Amino acid sequence: xxxxxxxxxxxxxxxxxxxxxxxxxxxxxxxxxxxxxxxxxxxxxxxxxxxxxxxxxxxxxxxxxxxxxxxxxxxxxxxxxxxxxxxxxxxxxxxxxxxxxxxxxxxxxxxxxxxxxxxxxxxxxxxxxxxxxxxxxxxxxxxxxxxxxxxxxxxxxxxxxxxxxxxxxxxxxxxxxxxxxxxxxxxxxxxxxxxxxxxxxxxxxxxxxxxxxxxxxxxxxxxxxxxxxxxxxxxxxxxxxxxxxxxxxxxxxxxxxxxxxxxxxxxxxxxxxxxxxxxxxxxxxxxxxxxxxxxxxxxxxxxxxxxxxxxxxxxxxxxxxxxxxxxxxxxxxxxxxxxxxxxxxxxxxxxxxxxxxxxxxxxxxxxxxxxxxxxxxxxxxxxxxxxxxxxxxxxxxxxxxxxxxxxxxxxxxxxxxxxxxxxxxxxxxxxxxxxxxxxxxxxxxxxxxxxxxxxxxxxxxxxxxxxxxxxxxxxxxxxxxxxxxxxxxxxxxxxxxxxxxxxxxxxxxxxxxxxxxxxxxxxxxxxxxxxxxxxxxxxxxxxxxxxxxxxxxxxxxxxxxxxxxxxxxxxxxxxxxxxxxxxxxxxxxxxxxxxxxxxxxxxxxxxxxxxxxxxxxxxxxxxxxxxxxxxxxxxxxxxxxxxxxxxxxxxxxxxxxxxxxxxxxxxxxxxxxxxxxxxxxxxxxxxx
Numbered sequence: 001x002x003x004x005x006x007x008x009x010x011x012x013x014x015x016x017x018x019x020x021x022x023x024x025x026x027x028x029x030x031x032x033x034x035x036x037x038x039x040x041x042x043x044x045x046x047x048x049x050x051x052x053x054x055x056x057x058x059x060x061x062x063x064x065x066x067x068x069x070x071x072x073x074x075x076x077x078x079x080x081x082x083x084x085x086x087x088x089x090x091x092x093x094x095x096x097x098x099x100x101x102x103x104x105x106x107x108x109x110x111x112x113x114x115x116x117x118x119x120x121x122x123x124x125x126x127x128x129x130x131x132x133x134x135x136x137x138x139x140x141x142x143x144x145x146x147x148x149x150x151x152x153x154x155x156x157x158x159x160x161x162x163x164x165x166x167x168x169x170x171x172x173x174x175x176x177x178x179x180x181x182x183x184x185x186x187x188x189x190x191x192x193x194x195x196x197x198x199x200x201x202x203x204x205x206x207x208x209x210x211x212x213x214x215x216x217x218x219x220x221x222x223x224x225x226x227x228x229x230x231x232x233x234x235x236x237x238x239x240x241x242x243x244x245x246x247x248x249x250x251x252x253x254x255x256x257x258x259x260x261x262x263x264x265x266x267x268x269x270x271x272x273x274x275x276x277x278x279x280x281x282x283x284x285x286x287x288x289x290x291x292x293x294x295x296x297x298x299x300x301x302x303x304x305x306x307x308x309x310x311x312x313x314x315x316x317x318x319x320x321x322x323x324x325x326x327x328x329x330x331x332x333x334x335x336x337x338x339x340x341x342x343x344x345x346x347x348x349x350x351x352x353x354x355x356x357x358x359x360x361x362x363x364x365x366x367x368x369x370x371x372x373x374x375x376x377x378x379x380x381x382x383x384x385x386x387x388x389x390x391x392x393x394x395x396x397x398x399x400x401x402x403x404x405x406x407x408x409x410x411x412x413x414x415x416x417x418x419x420x421x422x423x424x425x426x427x428x429x430x431x432x433x434x435x436x437x438x439x440x441x442x443x444x445x446x447x448x449x450x451x452x453x454x455x456x457x458x459x460x461x462x463x464x465x466x467x468x469x470x471x472x473x474x475x476x477x478x479x480x481x482x483x484x485x486x487x488x489x490x491x492x493x494x495x496x497x498x499x500x501x502x503x504x505x506x507x508x509x510x511x512x513x514x515x516x517x518x519x520x521x522x523x524x525x526x527x528x529x530x531x532x533x534x535x536x537x538x539x540x541x542x543x544x545x546x547x548x549x550x551x552x553x554x555x556x557x558x559x560x561x562x563x564x565x566x567x568x569x570x571x572x573x574x575x576x577x578x579x580x581x582x583x584x585x586x587x588x589x590x591x592x593x594x595x596x597x598x599x600x601x602x603x604x605x606x607x608x609x610x611x612x613x614x615x616x617x618x619x620x621x622x623x624x625x626x627x628x629x630x631x632x633x634x635x636x637x638x639x640x641x642x643x644x645x646x647x648x649x650x651x652x653x654x655x656x657x658x659x660x661x662x663x664x665x666x667x668x669x670x671x672x673x674x675x676x677x678x679x680x681x682x683x684x685x686x687x688x
Contacts, residue, residue, distance in 0.1 A: 036089070037148035044086035044144055047078045048137040055134040075133030076124050083117045086140045103289035111293075112320035113140055119313045135317075168239055172204035173197075175248060193251045197242045205238050205251045206258045212247035216240045288637065295319050299645045315646045318655050322637070322644040332626055334675040339622035346683040347605035348615055355585045355601025359619035361566050362585055365514055365612060366543075366557060367502075368571035369521035369531060372589050372609060374496040376572075378409055378477060380416035382493035384467045392420065394490035398481045400425040401438040401447045409477060410436065412494050413447070435479070444484040453480060453488070464491045475527025498534045501608050506535050508613035516565060518543035520556055520579075554578035570612055587612060614683040621681040629671045636667050 054074035090113060093106030116136040123133075173196040174184045181196055186204045189195065194210060197203050203216075213231035218240045230236055236249055238258045255261065296316040303312030340350045350356050367373050385394045395416060400423030402410035414422055425438040434455055435448020446452060453460070460468060460480075468478050471493040481489045506517050517537065521528050528546035537544065545556050553571075557579045560567045569576070569583035580586030580600045588600035589607060604611035642648075644655050 034148060037144055040086050040089070041141065041144040041148050044082050044137070044141040047082050047086075048134075048141045051075050051078045051082070051137040052134040072124075075120070075137075079117075079120060079133035079137050082137045082140050083113060086144055087113045087117075090143065108289055108292055108320060109143055112317060113143070115313075115317045115320060119317065169202045169204050187255070189251055189254050191251055191254060195249050195251060197247050197249055199242055199244055199246065201242060203236050203238055203240050203242070203249060205249075206236070206253035207249040207251040208233060208235050209247050210250045212245055214242040214245035214247045217243055292320055292641070295641055295645055303646065311646070311649075315644065315649075318644040318646075319641060322640040322655065332629070334672060335622050335625045335629065335678065338675055338678045339618055342678060342681070343615075343618050343683065346611075346614060348611055348618070348683065349603040349605060350601070351603060352601035356615070356619050357623060358566070359568065359585050359602070359615050360623050362568045362616065363514060364516040364518060364560050364565040365509055365568045365570065366518040366520055366560065366579075366583070367609065368553075368569075368576050368579075369519050369523065369528065370496060371572045371607070372570055373502040373519060373531065373535065374498050376496065378412045378494040379497045380412055380492055381476065381495045381497060382467070382471065383416075383490060384464055385490040386461050386488055387463055389489045391490075394481055396420055396423045397440055397445055398447050398479075398490070398492065399423065400440050401428075401436055401445050401481070404428040404438070405430070405436050407436075409479060409494055410447075413479070413492065437484070446482045446484055447479055448482070449477070449479055452482065456482065456484075456486065458482065458486060458488055460491070461488060464488065467491060467493075473526060474530040475524055495530075498531055499607075499609065501610050503535055505609040505612060506537075508610060509616070512613060512616055514616075516542060516560075518545065518560065520545040520548055520553055522548055554582040557582045568612065570609065572607075585615075587615065617681055618683060621678055625675055625678055628674055632671060632674070633667065 051074060054071050087110075090106055090109040094110030097103055097107045113136065116139055120133045120136050168186055170186060171183050172186050172189055173181050174189065175181055175194040175196055189205050193205075195204055195207070197214075199214070209230055209232050211232065213229065216228055216230050216236060218228055218237065230247070235252075236247075238253075296319045299315045299319055300312045303309070303315055336353060339356065340353070343350055343356075370376050380395075383391060383395060385391045395413075399414045399417035399421070402413045403422040403425055405411075405428070423440045425440050427437075427439040429437050431437055431446065431448060431452065434452040435446055437444065437446040439445075446456075464480075468491050471478050471491075474495070476493040476495045479492045479494065481492075483489055509517060517535075519528065519532055519535070519537070519542075521531075523546060525546040528544050532542070532544045543560070548556060553576060557567055557569055561582075561584070566584045568585040568587060569579045570587045570589055571580055572589045576588075580588060585602065586600035587602045587604060589604045589609060589611070602615055604615075640655075643653065646654060648654075
């Protein structure tokens with residue numbers, strides 16, 4: 001466990017500047033600052049140079065023939081400074097590991113440099129015949145270099161949280177009751193306040209627009225690069241940017257209740273959550289301590305028995321240096337930090353890293369239909385005018401009749417009128433259960449469904465009857481425009497339109513090797529089958545669950561699991577929460593509802609279902625990097641430990657402690673660079 005409690009990742013950066021999040025499995029670095037190791041590395045490097053040059057062994061190898069007063073004191077004095085000052089973080093970390101009964105990397109480093117320092121002191125007083133100070137100084141310096149690079153790499157990944165916090169402005173412009181605008185700290189905002197957001201400014205808190213309209217850059221939340229138009233009544237999120245107009249926003253959430261704070265918590269939770277690969281790495285690091293210690297003891301005994309106690313010390317120190325698990329300790333945490341940070345920048349919020357790990361094994365993806373594969377709102381998908389009527393005029397009149405209605409179907413017809421707009425209407429009145437009526441240019445019109453026609457005793461013209469029958473068979477809502485008292489002018493088909501990106505999402509998952517794509521909905525079978533056909537579902541391979549009650553959704557997930565499938569459930573509503581929780585991987589889409597988000601392991605900030613394929617790609621790529629890093633770190637020790645012990649010394653192959661430290665640092669850098677290749681994974685929408 002960390003030596004100290006990590007800061008709350010949901011807290012605004014204004015309150016905790018420089019706060020970082022600790023990573024499980026790597027908390028022995030708690031409190032370590034990359035700048036601390038950078039300073040110590042450069043200082044120790046400066047001290048190490050004269051120690052190396054003062055060494056008789058090095059001087060002889062380089063052909064240097066120089067003698068200065070007190071040359072014999074250069075190694076002990078400067079070497080002691082390097083050990084106690086440069087090596088102090090490792091010594092402190094070792095004490096912490098011993099106290100926590102969790103031996104690992106810091107203890108191994110401390111053992112290596114302590115053994116080297118003790119042997120060097122013994123050499124200085126004549127116990128051993130070894131010129132060892134330069135190796136000690138080089139060992140500590142190279143350890144500091146490796147640790148500095150490791151901390152810097154992890155710090156860069158953790159910077160995603162700081163970057164999210166930095167998206168909030170320091171001040172907001174609050175509109176007082178008398179209309180005056182005053183600048184206040186963001187932390188001083190309260191629910192119910194109205195704030196002014198100017199062009200180019202960031203929204204200071206979650207809320208709804210009460211005046212004005214603007215294009216908002218929401219890329220920090222959704223990953224979508226194009227600005228989105230938001231107007232009165234629309235919800236806006238803290239940190240997004242108004243690009244072109246002034247809007248007034250009524251605050252609905254502040255502080256830790258904002259979506260941005262929730263994103264920070266989810267990213268931090270994912271970066272700190274454990275996984276199977278991390279558990280394996282932790283166990284390997286603990287085992288390595290005992291293996292290295294045992295090997296070092298055995299090395300001393302064997303070399304001493306061979307009559308070479310000096311070599312016994314050298315070999316034991318080298319074993320302890322080689323065994324230092326910098327690469328192993330970095331292998332998993334850096335991949336986790338990078339994968340969750342990169343995903344967050346693309347609008348993929350990983351709450352549970354185990355869910356991200358499991359995603360690579362998913363062979364069935366079950367989508368909720370409404371709001372996930374479809375837009376969740378009706379749109380006019382077809383219009384047929386009666387003989388003698390003009391299509392545009394029918395649409396203009398119908399939009400005029402519906403213009404004062406709040407019904408979703410009415411709004412769809414008004415929206416379909418587009419730039420032409422609805423015809424000016426008067427005398428609007430609702431006809432409950434049948435439709436609406438209004439007067440346009442002195443003529444009475446009504447818009448309604450089959451019930452309206454039955455009440456008026458009207459039948460459809462032949463040119464409309466075939467079209468409306470076809471629409472009804474597909475599950476579309478059908479409305480008619482009637483010029484009262486008896487003339488049907490046209491018919492409209494309105495459906496919950498399939499998202500264009502949903503078709504591409506299905507194609508991407510199929511191309512990625514997902515065996516079964518499934519859809520679940522409470523709609524009628526005809527509606528479900530029509531949507532499935534639009535999406536290109538394969539009969540006999542893909543699944544369609546129609547007319548499913550909300551309480552039955554999780555049972556459909558269990559049904560797929562009983563067939564031996566690993567299931568990812570994708571949904572956005574409260575009634576999806578049980579199914580999201582039961583699935584092997586739960587994915588809440590469109591930032592969904594609070595309940596759906598709490599039940600899911602992964603949250604897609606946008607409503608683009610192609611994000612599911614991106615989650616799959618990141619899962620496979622990050623797992624591959626974890627395996628590669630673990631294989632490198634483990635294989636490196638399997639090969640290096642015998643060499644360090646001197647197994648091949650008789651053949652002239654022997655590793656010095658300094659060379660061992662160099663190899664260890666190189667191993668760390670290899671792991672770090674390999675993890676950075678995750679940045680090449682394409683998480684954005686696929687082509688087409």
